[in-house]
Amino acid sequence: MSSQERLHALDAVRAFALLSGIVLHATMSFFLPIPAHDVSQSALLNVVFFLIHTWRMTTFFIVAGLFARLVIARRGTRGFIADRAKRILVPLTVGWIILAPLTIVALIWGVTRSADPATVAAVSRPSVIPAGAFPLVHLWFLYYLCIFYVALLTVRGLSIKVDAAGRVGRVLDHGARALMSSYAAPVVFAAPIFAVLGFDERLAVLGGIPTPDSSLVPQLPALVGFGTAFIVGWLLHRQLDLLTQLRKRWLGQLVVGLALSIACQTVPGIKLGTTAPWLGHLLTSATPLYAACYLLSSWYWSFGIIGAALRFCDGESAVRRYLADSSYWLYLAHLPLVFFLAAAFAKVPWHWAIKFPLILAITMTVLLTSYHYLVRPTWIGEILNGRRYPRAKRAVRREASAAVLAQQAAPMSLEAEPLAQLIGARKSYGKSQALDGVAIDVRRGELLALLGPNGAGKSTAISLWLGLLQADGGQVRLMGRSPLEVESRREIGVMMQEVALEPLLSVRELVELAASYYPRPLSVQETLELTGTTGLAGQRYAKLSAGQKRQAQFAMAVVGQPKLLFLDEPTVGLDVQAREHMWRAIRRLITGGCSVVLTTHYLEEAEALADRVVVLAKGRVIASGSVAEVRSTVSRTHISCTGALTAEDVRLWPGVIDATQDAHKLMITALDAESVVRRLLTVDASVRQLEVRPADLADAFTELTKQAA
């Protein structure tokens, strides 16, 4: 377990603690009079609240203490102060100014709307007004973090002066190691807070450490309880390997935590507060027993949860990372919304099992949307998470506008610019690399044949140009722009493989529909004539044969007068006549200035039509050039004749690659045609019907792809 992995797990723990807080606040209206008194009350949600409340803040402050030392270790004291000022103090002050009034308004609305008059009176005139009263609302945890940071820096400064040798530190490390290696650690860590709250009835009435959200004067229980957690986190970071102890004991700690929680609920004489503290509850001598169970349970839960995260959320996960990044914002912003929704739903006569998830769903949708669009890519995200993530679409837009600017700057180059380009394009699907740094230009007025065996990357290349896929690396341009822009696609026509068009429309209707996408289409009649589909016009697509379907698709591809036409295996399933017709139509289009990218398995088709050929294999360009150029990369020659010699006789001659024979003819594939022919004539006087033919594209293709394999 490397230290980096551990930190992913702790990120997850922090996010879990914060998000649980949202759940916790959403439960309140279903068993408390604040933030509203819901008509549908739930004992189950009271238990949920109690359980989350038990461990949430303790866990949070353990992780906070650990991360605090991490930041100091990475950035030094000054860096730490700057970082914390930005990420804790700014959200505390700015957040408070915005969130506190909203929260209080939602709270007042909810309480006055739904609770009985006695509660309203009690809330508006609380019996005990704490010294330094100030509504910190849920941002109190940031305030206490600041207090802990100041205390920490002070103690650290002093200890460096007083105990330069680090003796105290070593003693503490030793103690922490001994404690963490047993199940007893929570007993020791719970002791300080037990000293403060062990005999305090507030613990049971409130179901936990009193939340210090209504005063600026630091409250002793919170200072001690959460301060201990913060220190424990700090000590854990001094010896990160101690986390393995937590990892090992995750299940045991959770079981003990749960058992203690159940014990709390059943301590005789304690009736847990399902009502607010100001309504009062009598306590008995059972208080210390309850306090012991409760405070211990909160530590066992915390260690169990951290251990479980180390055990199960170790690695990096995009979803967890996103949630971890977003959780800070979600938690900061959630309270007014949750309280408002609680108030709004309080009187709706639905069951809590509907309302509670609904409140959570609405809250999370609103908050995640706001995070994704307003926080993550902006300066707010930079403040809260330390970095901003630019949105992908924006990057595309920027790239597009850069391209437009480049065009404006150099209008002369427009004519010469390729219609479609892949520039070092990369694309992989999982581990398989479909395109590995491919560069292809499609020039004006040419037919480019894209050849390659199955899986070579042809379809991926075309999908990149069509904007159906996005490259992992390199650039993809279509008409000098990003293929994602609809404007660039208005100048292309497409014929894909394995597409079923709308079966119930006639060919004429399909062509009309396609025509409507383009600014200056051909007339439907012209298109039908050009593509030889006039006879099919009235037929429904479903009734056409496979070849006729290809013809209809071809008509749809050309109707928009495209400058660039992508034809993916256009003549599959066509009879000879229909294929000839399509070839003629393609040639006419090219004469008219249209460029074509053609992929085909019929090499004679490429040979007949292509100006240029690009051969792909295993995601790379292995050959490109005119048909003649590619053909000439293979220096083989085909020789055939009749005579007395057999294939076996000639196979081992120098310069012969292969020899075969049928009833009439001997066929030889040779590298050095001249010497083989000379020897043939010398050895066998009966040689007749001698034919010598240079390599064709199919030979070149076979040879090239064999070399690449």
Next chain:
Amino acid sequence: MNTLATTQPPAAGEPLMPLHRLLRAYMNESRSQFIQAVRAPAFAFPFLLLPVPLYLFFGVVMASASKEIAANPALMNYTFSAWCSMAVMGPAIFGIGISLAMERDANLLKLKRALPLPSGSYLIAKVLMSLAFAAISVVLVTIAALVAGKLTLSAGGLIAMDAVLILGAIPFSAIGLFIGAYASASAAPAYANLIYLPGLWLSGMFFPLPKVMQPWSVIWPAFHLNMTALAAGGMKVGVSPLLTGAVLVSISVLFGGLAIRRLARTG
């Protein structure tokens, strides 16, 4: 390059779409969706024509025989609203959900994404198709109700109710888009039924539910459409029409948004 411009008009830089052509693209797409729906008899017949006889038989003849309705004639308005809701839901959930899933499987969506369709025209066309179907079937049921249904609604109330019912096709279209965007062609009918049938029966539209089940009727979108429609017609319902209306809008936004997100990414 000298080969340019025999069939090409002079290069105008940006290939801008004139507005009238853009509108025509939206219109053509919607028209072809509608034509396809009408040309599929297995789809058009049950959804366009069947609601009328069903309503007349169950909502009028059978209902008239019931004692409760004799005591409270306004209940006829409730059966009318319920059958109309059903007529609206079908084409939206099934028509869109299944056709979209099939078109995705057939790579048609992939092709459409590669073509320069105006943004959203394809999905808008599907929603308009289901609105048109909803309008036709609601009007047909309304005519039947005016002839035989003994409605007690005012004219204004009836028009408002019909308008709400027709617009009610939008949230169900969003659900249809959602199913079509996520389910495979073979699974889509199952999912569509899973929303449609329980939605009809468990929303309490056609008969009163047992008491334990009543609070759960709110989880079905059909309940919210029916309640909003009844309230628009001036009937007394237990829930605020603002709330049920808001639920319908939220369903449209949520499911429509999820579908668009999915289709934008994978086609």
